[in-house]
Amino acid sequence: MTHAPNVSDxxxxxxxxxxxxxxxxxxxxxxxxxxxxxxxxxQKERIVLKADSVxxxxxxxxxAPGVKMQPSQGPAATPEEVGRKALCRCLSDMAAMGxxxxxxxxxxxxxxGAGVKLREELFLGLAKACATYGVTLAGGDTQSWHGPLMxxxxxxxxMQGERPAIRGGAAEGDVIAITGSLGGSILGxxxxxxxxxxxxxxxxxxxxxxxxxxxxxxxxxxxxICEESSRRQPLGADLVAEAIPVSKAARRLAKIEGKGGERAxxxxxHDGEDFELCFTVPPFRWQRIVREWPFDTPIRALGVxxxxxxxxxxxxxxxxxxxxxxxxxxxxxKL
Amino acid sequence: MTHAPNVSDxxxxxxxxxxxxxxxxxxxxxxxxxxxxxxxxxQKERIVLKADSVxxxxxxxxxAPGVKMQPSQGPAATPEEVGRKALCRCLSDMAAMGxxxxxxxxxxxxxxGAGVKLREELFLGLAKACATYGVTLAGGDTQSWHGPLMxxxxxxxxMQGERPAIRGGAAEGDVIAITGSLGGSILGxxxxxxxxxxxxxxxxxxxxxxxxxxxxxxxxxxxxICEESSRRQPLGADLVAEAIPVSKAARRLAKIEGKGGERAxxxxxHDGEDFELCFTVPPFRWQRIVREWPFDTPIRALGVxxxxxxxxxxxxxxxxxxxxxxxxxxxxxKL
Numbered sequence: 294m295t296h297a298p299n300v301s302d303x304x305x306x307x308x309x310x311x312x313x314x315x316x317x318x319x320x321x322x323x324x325x326x327x328x329x330x331x332x333x334x335x336q337k338e339r340i341v342l343k344a345d346s347v348x349x350x351x352x353x354x355x356x357a358p359g360v361k362m363q364p365s366q367g368p369a370a371t372p373e374e375v376g377r378k379a380l381c382r383c384l385s386d387m388a389a390m391g392x393x394x395x396x397x398x399x400x401x402x403x404x405x406g407a408g409v410k411l412r413e414e415l416f417l418g419l420a421k422a423c424a425t426y427g428v429t430l431a432g433g434d435t436q437s438w439h440g441p442l443m444x445x446x447x448x449x450x451x452m453q454g455e456r457p458a459i460r461g462g463a464a465e466g467d468v469i470a471i472t473g474s475l476g477g478s479i480l481g482x483x484x485x486x487x488x489x490x491x492x493x494x495x496x497x498x499x500x501x502x503x504x505x506x507x508x509x510x511x512x513x514x515x516x517x518i519c520e521e522s523s524r525r526q527p528l529g530a531d532l533v534a535e536a537i538p539v540s541k542a543a544r545r546l547a548k549i550e551g552k553g554g555e556r557a558x559x560x561x562x563h564d565g566e567d568f569e570l571c572f573t574v575p576p577f578r579w580q581r582i583v584r585e586w587p588f589d590t591p592i593r594a595l596g597v598x599x600x601x602x603x604x605x606x607x608x609x610x611x612x613x614x615x616x617x618x619x620x621x622x623x624x625x626x627k628l
Numbered sequence: 629m630t631h632a633p634n635v636s637d638x639x640x641x642x643x644x645x646x647x648x649x650x651x652x653x654x655x656x657x658x659x660x661x662x663x664x665x666x667x668x669x670x671q672k673e674r675i676v677l678k679a680d681s682v683x684x685x686x687x688x689x690x691x692a693p694g695v696k697m698q699p700s701q702g703p704a705a706t707p708e709e710v711g712r713k714a715l716c717r718c719l720s721d722m723a724a725m726g727x728x729x730x731x732x733x734x735x736x737x738x739x740x741g742a743g744v745k746l747r748e749e750l751f752l753g754l755a756k757a758c759a760t761y762g763v764t765l766a767g768g769d770t771q772s773w774h775g776p777l778m779x780x781x782x783x784x785x786x787m788q789g790e791r792p793a794i795r796g797g798a799a800e801g802d803v804i805a806i807t808g809s810l811g812g813s814i815l816g817x818x819x820x821x822x823x824x825x826x827x828x829x830x831x832x833x834x835x836x837x838x839x840x841x842x843x844x845x846x847x848x849x850x851x852x853i854c855e856e857s858s859r860r861q862p863l864g865a866d867l868v869a870e871a872i873p874v875s876k877a878a879r880r881l882a883k884i885e886g887k888g889g890e891r892a893x894x895x896x897x898h899d900g901e902d903f904e905l906c907f908t909v910p911p912f913r914w915q916r917i918v919r920e921w922p923f924d925t926p927i928r929a930l931g932v933x934x935x936x937x938x939x940x941x942x943x944x945x946x947x948x949x950x951x952x953x954x955x956x957x958x959x960x961x962k963l
Contacts, residue, residue: 322674323794327856328724328841329678329785331792334669339657342766343664344679344733344782348773389663398679400780431677438683440775445735447679447782450664460662506663521662 306435310416315424321396321431330431332396332449339457341392341450347379349441353484355411364549367479372411374484376418379444382508384426384488385568389506391458391497392450394426394490399433400445407437415444426490455497458504458572461521467502467573467598469530470582472590475511475569476543476561483566492588493570499582504572510563513621514571516607519598522573529601532619534612536595537561562610563622573598641770645751650759656731656766665766667731667784674792676727676785682714684776688819690746699884702814707746709819711753714779717843719761719823720903724841726793726832727785729761729825734768735780742772750779761825790832793839793907796856802837802908802933804865805917807925810846810904811878811896818901827923831907834917839907845898848956849906851942854933857908864936867954869947871930872896897945898957908933 310325317324323331334340349355354362356369370378380397387394399419403412412435423430428448472489489506496504503522505514511532519528539554539561547556574582579594586592601607606618645660652659658666669675684690689697691704705713715732722729734754738747747770758765763783807824824841831839838857840849846867854863874889874896882891909917914929921927936942941953 323792327795328721328839329676329727331725331787332675332677334673334675337671338669340667340669340675340784341664342667342731342733342782342784344735344768344780346735346737346769346771346778346780348737348771348775350775351771351773386663390666392664396677398677398782400679400681400782402681402683402778433679434681436681436683436686438686438776440683440685440778441773443681443737443775443778445679445681445780445782447677447733447735447780449675449677449784452666457658457666459658504663 306412313417313420314430315420317429318395321429325430325432330396330398332431339452341387341390341452341457343383343386344445344447345382345386346443346445347375347382348443353378355442365546368481368484370484372414373418375442375444376415377422378484379446380419380422380428381486381488381568383446383448384490385506385508387448387450388488388490388493389458389504389570390450391452391455391493391504393453393494394428394448394450396429396431397423397446397448398431401433401435402440402443403435403437404441405437405439407442426488458493458497458501460503460505460518461524463503463518463522463528463573463598465526465528465598465600466576468576468579468594469515469532469571469573469596469598470579470592470594471507471511471569471571472592473567473569474538474540474591475507475567476540476557476564477546478542478564478566480542480546482542486568488568489570489590492590496570496572496582500578501572501574504570507567507569507571509565511571512562512608512619516621518573519607527601529599529605529607529609530596531599531609531611531616532596534558534610536593538591538593562619648752648755649765650755652764653730656764660765660767665731665733667766674787676722676725676787676792678718678721679780679782680717680721681778681780682710682717683778688713690777700881703816703819705819707749708753710777710779711750712757713819714781715754715757715763716821716823716903718781718783719825720841720843722783722785723823723825723828724793724839724905725785726787726790726828726839728788728829729763729783729785731764731766732758732781732783733766736768736770737775737778738770738772739776740772740774742777761823793832793836795838795840795853796859798838798853798857798863798908798933800863800933800935801911803911803914803929804850804867804906804908804931804933805914805927805929806842806846806904806906807927808902808904809873809875809926810842810902811875811892811899812881813877813899813901815877815881817877821903823903824905824925827925828905830922831905831917835913836907836909839905842902842904842906844900846906847897847943847954851956853906853908854942862936864934864940864942864944865931866934866944866946866951867931869893869945871928873926873928897954
């Protein structure tokens with residue numbers, strides 16, 4: 294690797310970026326440096342589009358001299374982690390559709406005078422994650438302004454013959470299952486998570502009925518599946534408290550707060566940025582998925598989709614056989 | 629039109645957005661509100677990808693009580709104009725490839741407490757421009773943070789059988805031509821320009837050799853064409869001073885500055901954000917383009933691509949037959 298040129302010049306920077314890019318898909322006819330990028334689509338195809346931003350002070354705090362984090366705030370982020378996170382958030386959405394990610398664009402806004410090092414590390418975090426997940430960085434732009442650091446990634450994926458896993462396909466009696474464990478992401482997972490791209494692809498091949506990635510917390514994200522799937526009849530979800538895989542981080546976070554297992558369960562149910570997959574699937578297909586699951590990533594059933602009577606809560610938590618309404622305390626963006 | 633819901637809730641906002649969207653292309657299988665959007669590609673195809681951001685304080689100043697602009701700064705922007713500009717910048721790049729724009733995604737970051745009205749107007753500016761140019765808004769996200777206003781648009785276009793007009797295709801002897809007139813965009817054009825999408829499409833059908841949209845100023849943008857086209861032999865460009873179409877705004881801006889026609893010409897050569905098309909084309913094809921040009925938009929030849937000897941400047945300005953080196957004073961993003 295060479296270092297980014299120590300000059301305040303967009304074009305020198307683009308030249309350096311070009312030299313450091315991981316190999317692009319041969320389907321990229323034209324990459325960074327022209328007015329736009331050109332990608333060949335080889336056949337009749339469903340392409341999958343996503344755009345998402347990470348914002349300083351919302352999705353990360355940048356590690357810098359003088360920045361002190363409280364234990365409950367988790368670690369500050371290196372610029373590499375920010376670049377990685379920006380890409381992986383989009384990848385997690387691709388995973389939730391069961392799509393194969395192909396190419397991305399990155400738009401970056403840096404605080405004036407942020408310096409070459411930050412720009413270089415930010416880009417390398419993005420480029421390394423592109424290499425890891427086989428995504429081609431097709432273009433983008435970097436600008437400076439008076440505002441904080443912002444990185445917006447847009448991505449193109451393909452279904453390659455599979456049907457996309459939308460949120461609105463769940464049916465009464467479907468098993469609710471997730472990958473991984475939940476809660477306490479703020480303690481570091483949100484900067485290091487592995488988007489479940491290959492897992493998502495496996496799942497759409499195995500006939501799941503609906504899928505979402507857990508970005509806001511399962512209580513809220515599962516409510517989206519129920520709402521979008523309620524066109525024919527109102528649906529809700531019952532979760533079995535004892536089946537919720539509470540992560541070690543959720544337990545650690547509860548401990549930091551001076552609380553116990555009940556608080557850890559709350560973190561598992563309502564914390565954002567788990568970036569695990571939550572899906573629904575008819576029971577007979579669930580059995581087959583469990584049998585054939587080829588990944589190290591754990592997979593677990595947590596509950597069931599039920600028909601919902603008027604005035605019944607959307608999500609219920611079953612504890613020792615008793616059903617209680619689950620408050621939707623998960624992350625809602627304040628606008 | 630209904631108004632945006634007066635609640636600080638992402639999901640209520642998404643519902644409102646969905647209700648106000650212009651009709652989507654029937655090829656959009658899944659629009660805003662799921663993990664990602666799905667667009668059908670009907671055949672083997674080259675798709676064109678672009679992402680670009682507009683940043684408060686860099687690309688616009690928001691009209692607000694207490695905001696005073698100097699005459700040379702041009703007008704402050706309404707939120708509708710910001711939404712429109714964000715889309716039209718991407719459209720201008722699509723035009724410069726000769727692509728047909730199809731769908732876009734918008735990622736917005738708003739200052740906390742910016743209010744419903746700004747969010748609504750920003751979106752309506754985007755949505756109206758989408759309707760005008762036949763682009764489907766396929767998704768995006770809106771978030772709030774401590775920073776200024778930022779809107780990042782990513783776009784997918786298609787070549788639909790035509791070859792993309794890249795920067796690197798110019799050859800010795802090609803005519804250099806542009807649409808429209810140049811300079812003084814800061815006085816308002818940068819908020820109201822019409823991206824030359826249909827003109828760009830016409831030009832790729834008529835065998836142009838290279839094209840770029842004038843976003844940084846013709847002195848710099850034409851240098852990119854020369855540089856990218858110099859793989860076989862070094863190329864430069866000669867521009868005829870008397871042929872440069874100096875816009876009324878460039879003259880007005882020179883007048884505001886207490887200067888005359890020479891200063892107006894400088895604005896035409898070096899100002900950014902004209903968003904006109906600059907292209908090169910073999911002379912015999914240029915004749916045909918002029919004959920068959922069906923648009924109201926003016927089109928003019930300004931010069932010629934020449935082979936360049938070592939130590940010769942890339943861009944020369946011919947004034948009364950004398951060639952002088954043209955300084956590249958156009959916009960370069962400071963990083």
